[in-house]
Amino acid sequence: MKILNFLLVGCVCSFIQSNLLAQSSFDVNSYQQFLSENQNLESDELLSRFTANHNYYKGNEAPFAIDKVSYLDTVFTEFNLTDAEQQTLLQNHFVVTERLSYNCFGMTLHEIYKKDLPVFITTDAILQALHASYDRILMDIEITILEPQLIKFLESLYLTYPLLKSKYQSNSNLTQALEDIDLYLTVAYSLTGGKGVTPQFTSQENINRILFAIEEEQMKELPLFSERTRKIDFSQFMVRGHYTQEFWDQTEYRTLENYFKTMMWLGRIDFLLTPPPDNPWEPPWTKEEIRRMCLGAFMLNELVKLSGCENLMNSNDEIVSFMVGAADNLTPDELSQIVDSLNFSDANELLNDDSYETFQNALLTSNNSGQKILSNFLLMDPFSTEPDTLPVSFRLMGQKFIIDSYVFSNVVYDRIIYQNQKVWRPLPDPLDVMFVLGNDNALHLLKDELDIYKYSSQLASLRYLVDSYDNDFWESTFYNLWLNSIRALNPTENTNAFPFFMQTAPWQQEKLNTQLASWAQLRHDNLLYAKQSYTGGTACSFPHSFIEPYPEFYKNIAAFATNAMQRFSDDSFTSPIFNWIKIYFTNLNSHMQTLETLAQKELDHVPFTAEEIDFLKKMLFLSGESGAPPFSGWYSDLYYIPQDAAEGDFVIADVHTQPTDQPGNVVGHVLHVGTGKVNLGVFLADSPSNNYEPMCYVGPVMSYYEKVTKDFHRMTDEEWTTQVKQNQVPTRPDWVNIYLADNHGKNLEQGREIPGAPYTNVENFSNKKPGEFVVQQNYPNPFNPSTTINYSIPNTDNVSIVVYDVLGKKVSVLVNEEKSAGLHSIKWETQNVPSGLYFCRIQFGKFVRIIKMMLVR
Numbered sequence: 133m134k135i136l137n138f139l140l141v142g143c144v145c146s147f148i149q150s151n152l153l154a155q156s157s158f159d160v161n162s163y164q165q166f167l168s169e170n171q172n173l174e175s176d177e178l179l180s181r182f183t184a185n186h187n188y189y190k191g192n193e194a195p196f197a198i199d200k201v202s203y204l205d206t207v208f209t210e211f212n213l214t215d216a217e218q219q220t221l222l223q224n225h226f227v228v229t230e231r232l233s234y235n236c237f238g239m240t241l242h243e244i245y246k247k248d249l250p251v252f253i254t255t256d257a258i259l260q261a262l263h264a265s266y267d268r269i270l271m272d273i274e275i276t277i278l279e280p281q282l283i284k285f286l287e288s289l290y291l292t293y294p295l296l297k298s299k300y301q302s303n304s305n306l307t308q309a310l311e312d313i314d315l316y317l318t319v320a321y322s323l324t325g326g327k328g329v330t331p332q333f334t335s336q337e338n339i340n341r342i343l344f345a346i347e348e349e350q351m352k353e354l355p356l357f358s359e360r361t362r363k364i365d366f367s368q369f370m371v372r373g374h375y376t377q378e379f380w381d382q383t384e385y386r387t388l389e390n391y392f393k394t395m396m397w398l399g400r401i402d403f404l405l406t407p408p409p410d411n412p413w414e415p416p417w418t419k420e421e422i423r424r425m426c427l428g429a430f431m432l433n434e435l436v437k438l439s440g441c442e443n444l445m446n447s448n449d450e451i452v453s454f455m456v457g458a459a460d461n462l463t464p465d466e467l468s469q470i471v472d473s474l475n476f477s478d479a480n481e482l483l484n485d486d487s488y489e490t491f492q493n494a495l496l497t498s499n500n501s502g503q504k505i506l507s508n509f510l511l512m513d514p515f516s517t518e519p520d521t522l523p524v525s526f527r528l529m530g531q532k533f534i535i536d537s538y539v540f541s542n543v544v545y546d547r548i549i550y551q552n553q554k555v556w557r558p559l560p561d562p563l564d565v566m567f568v569l570g571n572d573n574a575l576h577l578l579k580d581e582l583d584i585y586k587y588s589s590q591l592a593s594l595r596y597l598v599d600s601y602d603n604d605f606w607e608s609t610f611y612n613l614w615l616n617s618i619r620a621l622n623p624t625e626n627t628n629a630f631p632f633f634m635q636t637a638p639w640q641q642e643k644l645n646t647q648l649a650s651w652a653q654l655r656h657d658n659l660l661y662a663k664q665s666y667t668g669g670t671a672c673s674f675p676h677s678f679i680e681p682y683p684e685f686y687k688n689i690a691a692f693a694t695n696a697m698q699r700f701s702d703d704s705f706t707s708p709i710f711n712w713i714k715i716y717f718t719n720l721n722s723h724m725q726t727l728e729t730l731a732q733k734e735l736d737h738v739p740f741t742a743e744e745i746d747f748l749k750k751m752l753f754l755s756g757e758s759g760a761p762p763f764s765g766w767y768s769d770l771y772y773i774p775q776d777a778a779e780g781d782f783v784i785a786d787v788h789t790q791p792t793d794q795p796g797n798v799v800g801h802v803l804h805v806g807t808g809k810v811n812l813g814v815f816l817a818d819s820p821s822n823n824y825e826p827m828c829y830v831g832p833v834m835s836y837y838e839k840v841t842k843d844f845h846r847m848t849d850e851e852w853t854t855q856v857k858q859n860q861v862p863t864r865p866d867w868v869n870i871y872l873a874d875n876h877g878k879n880l881e882q883g884r885e886i887p888g889a890p891y892t893n894v895e896n897f898s899n900k901k902p903g904e905f906v907v908q909q910n911y912p913n914p915f916n917p918s919t920t921i922n923y924s925i926p927n928t929d930n931v932s933i934v935v936y937d938v939l940g941k942k943v944s945v946l947v948n949e950e951k952s953a954g955l956h957s958i959k960w961e962t963q964n965v966p967s968g969l970y971f972c973r974i975q976f977g978k979f980v981r982i983i984k985m986m987l988v989r
Contacts, residue, residue, distance in 0.1 A: 166596055172551055173589040175582035181592075182572040183887070188637040190888025191223050193954035197826070198222070198908040198922060203250055203675075204828040207814055208911050210247050211830075214877030215920050217814075218911060219957060222922060225633035225816040228642065228833045229873040232812035235780035237261075238752075238763060240810045240832040242778075245752050250676035252815045252831025253727070253751070255621060255685055256646050260834065261770035262614065262689065263653035264781060265720075268772045269713055270657060271374050271388070273451065275381075276709050279391045281444045286321045286394070288441040293317060293332055296435045301333075305483055309427035312357045313435065315339060316401070316428075319346075323394040346393065351791065351800060351844050357403060357428055358421050365789065367800070367844035369396050373659050373785070376848055395660055398529040402461065403429040405495055406524040413796070423488060429526040430471070430479045433464050436528075447704070449529060454699055455610045456661045460533035461525045462495075470494050495524045531663035534611060536565045536651070539594055540665035540788050543587050550586035557585040558790045559803050560665075562648055562838065568594045569615065570622045571647065573640045576886040577867050611662070613692040614654050618647045620685035629735040630681060631817035637888030638871035642833070645868055649834035652805035656785035656849075665788050676821045677748035678829045679731050686728035693721035712772075719769040733820060740821045748821070783807055784837075784852035789844070800844035808835040808856045811872075836868075837861055907974050907981040910960075914986040917962050921946075921983070924955045925976050932975040933958060935985075943970065962987055 198204065208218065211232055220227040234240040237260045244251050293314060300306045311334040319342050322329045331339050345352045349370045353361040375392035378385045403425040407417040436442050445464070453459075474487075474494060481487045540560040541547065548555040561581055566574040568591065575591075582588050606616040621643050627635045655662065696717040700710050730744060740748070752765040768774035784806030793799050813833040818824040839862045841847065855861055859875070866883025874880055908922040925931065933947040943965065946958050960972075967989040974981045 163596065163600075167593060170589050170592050172586075173592055175579060175588050178582070178588040178592055179575060179579065182575050188640055188886065188888040189632070189635055189891040190637045190885070191890040192225070192632075193890045193952075197906050198924070199906060201816060201826040201828050202819070202822070204816075205909065206247075207249060207828045207830060210249065211812070211814075212912065213814070214873065215911075215918070215959065216879045217873045217877050218920060218922075220871070220873060220879065221814055221816070222955060222957070224636050224638045224871060225631070226636075226639065226642075226813060226871065227873060228811050228813040228871055229877055230809075230811055230835070230875040231873060231877040233809035233835075233875070234812070234832070235809060236778060237810055237832050238767070238777035238779075240812065241752055241767065242763075244830045245674055248673060248675060250678065250819070250827055250829045251674040251748075251751065252813065252817075252829035253677055253679045253748075254646075254813070254831045254833060255680045255682060256649070256810075256834040257767070257832055258686070258689060258724075258727075258770065259617070259646070259650040259653070260781070261767070261777070262617075262692070263650065263657060263783075264776045264779075265716060265770070265772035266610070266614070267374050267653075267657045268776065269716070270455065271377070271379075272709050272713075274388055274391060275379065276707050278448050278451065279388065281448050282391065282394065283324045285439075285441050285444040285448075286317070286324060288439040288444075289317050289435055290321045290329070290332075292435060292439040295438055296431060297333055300431065300479060303480065303483075306427060306431075306479060308424055309431060309479070311338075312403075312424070312428040313432050315342065316357075316432065317435075319343065320394055320397050323390060323397055325390040346397075349844075349846075351798060356401070357425050360417075360421065363791070364401075365791070365844060367802075367846055368400055368664075369393050370846040370848070372846060372848040373656055373783075374849075375660065376850060392660055395529065399527060399531040399661070402525040402527045402530070403432070404523045405429060405462065405526055406492065408523045409521065419488075423482060425526075426488070426491065427479050427482055429462075429467060430476075430482060432528065433467050433471075433526075434479070436464055437468075445529065452532065452661050453609070456658050457532040457534055457609045457611055459527065459530035460663045461527045461530035463530065464528060466498070467526060470498060532611075532661050534658075534662045535598065535615070536569075536655075537663055537665045537787070539565050539568045542594060543590050544665075544788075544790075548585060548587045548590055550589075555586050556794045557587060558793065559801060559840065560788055562651070562787075562805055563644070564591065565651065566644060566647055567591060568598050569619050570595075570599070571619075571644060573623055573886045574644060577641075577644075577884045580884075607691065607695060610692065610696065611654065611658060613688065613695055614650075617685055617688040617692060618650050618654075620682055620688050621647055629737075631815075632891070633815055633817065634681070636891075637886050640886060641867050642871050645836050646834060648805065649807050649836040652785055652807055652836060653783055655787050655805065656783040659785050664786065674749050674751060676819050676827060676829070677745075677751070678815070678817050678819065678827070679727055679734060679748075681731045681734040683728045683731040683735070686724045686731060690721050690724035690728065693717040693724065697721065716772045723766055723769060730820075737824060738820070739823065745821045780853075781807075782809075782853045782856045783849050784839070784847050786846045800842055802841045802844060802846055804839045804841065804847055806837045806839065806847075806852055808837055808861055811835050835864065837864055905976045905979045905981070907983060909983055910972065910985050914988045915962075916988050918959055919962075919985060919987075920957055920959045921972060921974070922955065922957045923974055923976075923981075925951060925953055927953045929977045931956075932973075934973050935960060936971045936973065938969050938971075946972075960985075 207213070213221070214231070217227050217229050234243065237257050241251065241257070296313070297310055300310055314331050314333040315338055318329060318331045318334070318339050322339070322343065323346070330336065341354060345354060345364070345366045346369045349367050351363065351365050351367060353363050356362050356364065371389045371392050375388045378387055404422060405426050407422055410416050436445065474490060476487070476491070482491060543560050543564050544557045546554050548557055561578060563574040563578050567578065606612050623640055633639050697714055700713050700717070726747065730740065733740065747766070750765045751767045752763045754764045762768070762775055763777050768777045771777050784804050786802045786804050788803040790801040791798060810832045813831050815829045815831065817827065817829060819827040839847070867885065869880035869883040870885050872880060905926065906924045910919045910921045912919060921933065928950065931947050931949065931951040934942060935944045935946065937943055944960065946960055965987060967987050970985045970987060972983050972985055
């Protein structure tokens with residue numbers, strides 16, 4: 133793929149033919165002008181461009197008929213909501229709490245089911261099923277197709293190597309390159325677990341040095357395909373993701389550890405065909421150093437053709453490419469095209485200086501030769517005023533280009549140029565990706581970062597590119613289809629059709645949590661193939677259901693399923709496993725179309741039919757049984773392995789590496805993103821299955837975490853799961869605090885928040901003006917030692933709230949003053965008050981309400 137320095141106006145024409153800008157409608161001149169006009173962009177200017185269409189509520193000062201919300205009291209009682217949880221719910225019409233957390237979505241839904249409560253079907257629950265299924269499907273494909281074909285391919289290369297050696301060994305100028313190929317193949321074949329794999333030209337000492345470095349899993353400086361040492365991050369060989377999971381393989385349990393390490397070697401270890409950037413700490417790479425690696429790449433590519441097993445490599449690459457994307461390096465096929473265009477017959481051609489210069493020129497001018505994501509430890513020149521050009525890199529089965537990693541690589545050192553100087557930003561923020569993918573709200577939460585690191589121009593340019601992508605890009609791979617489903621949860625300009633809670637700033641930040649948690653799962657499932665960025669008994673039921681109303685989201689998941697059905701229907705996928713895969717995607721497509729229809733009905737305020745209500749009631753079980761899993765309802769159909777719906781799943785993925793600090797000391801900081809326990813959320817919305825009357829719903833919500841480790845430590849799912857279960861997780865990003873209660877049910881300290889204003893309309897959340905003054909039953913009740921009374925008044929007037937005992941004796945005056953129209957709350961702290969029944973008299977103007985309260989010591 134084409135070398136890209138997107139901040140340099142002069143480079144625009146040279147990279148527009150790459151996959152990054154594959155839209156036929158992309159206007160290069162307009163983009164060139166955009167880049168020119170947005171150099172040294174300030175954060176305030178960037179923020180001003182993405183604020184006009186999004187106005188959210190923050191808090192609720194309007195009264196509403198609390199006593200008319202069906203199931204609200206039941207939810208309060210069943211889950212014993214704390215005062216803080218109640219207040220957040222009444223303010224925002226939803227609350228998510230860590231106090232009520234579960235290990236998996238299926239069991240969270242089952243808990244709601246057993247309590248006969250209305251269920252809120254969250255997009256989180258759908259995305260969890262997508263992740264679990266994708267991960268399992270990929271693992272099945274690796275076990276049955278990718279790993280066996282990879283072993284056969286590498287065995288063929290290893291056995292064919294003597295032919296290549298016999299062709300070239302008489303020329304001493306090719307000896308080093310021949311040894312490099314032997315080392316490359318011997319290490320790769322050894323990592324598959326092959327027995328008795330010994331080198332055929334290089335020394336066993338050289339092989340052992342590499343294998344030992346892989347075993348140590350640390351950053352190492354050692355010679356590789358050159359006499360000078362190269363900095364290689366062997367921590368990437370730390371086996372993680374589903375590659376640590378055991379499975380039964382005919383005679384024994386094993387993992388995909390060997391496959392993981394082999395693919396990491398083939399995907400990351402490269403032959404540099406052009407020099408890395410010059411820098412003050414290292415001598416420039418010489419012509420002969422680069423020529424050696426060009427010779428190695430040339431002869432390795434020739435060996436692939438000699439082996440007669442090129443089809444196995446291409447078959448594996450085809451599967452991985454349509455799941456993740458195209459390789460971000462010069463591929464064997466692309467190298468062959470360049471060699472053929474120059475009419476080079478064999479590697480001896482590159483020993484001629486004129487031919488070598490012709491080859492170099494062809495590499496630098498080819499539209500397919502460069503890499504866009506820095507994924508190695510390369511020292512950059514801090515004093516240059518332009519981002520350093522990445523070298524042309526040849527890999528046999530290179531890791532794939534993904535747009536989010538490209539974003540990360542362009543918002544850290546040395547990609548940030550402000551007023552002609554490089555800016556040191558060591559690590560990206562995952563919110564960078566969310567903004568570039570279209571979530572404007574993420575930008576407000578990045579304000580401090582933008583002011584410190586001056587990268588508004590980079591974000592603006594990246595957003596311009598991604599906004600220009602058409603459906604061909606978003607439907608080109610499973611990875612992009614998943615991203616596009618996440619994008620469907622971006623804020624919309626018109627929120628009038630949404631329930632009140634979806635019009636609030638807290639909800640918008642909750643959706644960022646959903647998007648980032650799902651993105652963490654996406655990166656986890658593809659960590660081997662996606663190129664990482666571097667700096668350098670009784671009957672129960674769901675009586676009512678509410679679907680999170682994002683029709684485009686369900687439509688995009690259905691498109692994901694349709695695309696998968698078409699891809700796996702190809703005649704080349706003959707293994708029986710693909711029959712199960714196609715059945716799964718058929719069911720997923722059908723259910724997503726149903727949910728899309730129901731979500732649109734909610735926005736249009738159209739009641740559900742009896743058949744639709746019946747479908748939703750069968751979410752967990754086909755009949756009304758209340759037994760334990762396995763589940764038989766349609767939610768389990770969303771999982772490739774239905775039993776996974778009732779299994780816990782805490783995942784973590786390393787997404788970016790910072791090798792050094794600003795002075796150049798090696799620190800090995802690794803940014804991880806992960807998911808934790810499933811939190812319970814409570815939501816107030818009008819019921820489409822009950823004539824759109826107000827109702828309280830309960831549903832599962834993902835939790836999202838970020839963690840930075842040092843010394844190149846890369847976390848496994850097992851290590852992360854232990855920390856989650858022992859509650860040793862890092863503090864969550866502070867922007868979740870606006871809607872989240874902690875594990876004690878208390879409010880968290882205020883964090884970053886997007887702008888919003890209180891809702892002050894005297895209409896309630898059902899858009900019906902209250903005709904009377906409303907008092908809610910105190911909660912909790914019975915209580916000890918305190919209880920809360922919520923009430924609303926339609927206009928400003930004097931309010932009196934007095935507590936009496938059963939003998940009519942005044943016990944406490946809680947309120948006696950003028951109150952403005954809106955929702956109010958008062959807590960009664962019962963110090964030195966004995967157990968017993970008490971009456972609370974609430975007077976508003978001439979209206980009086982009395983409630984009974986039971987204090988139990």
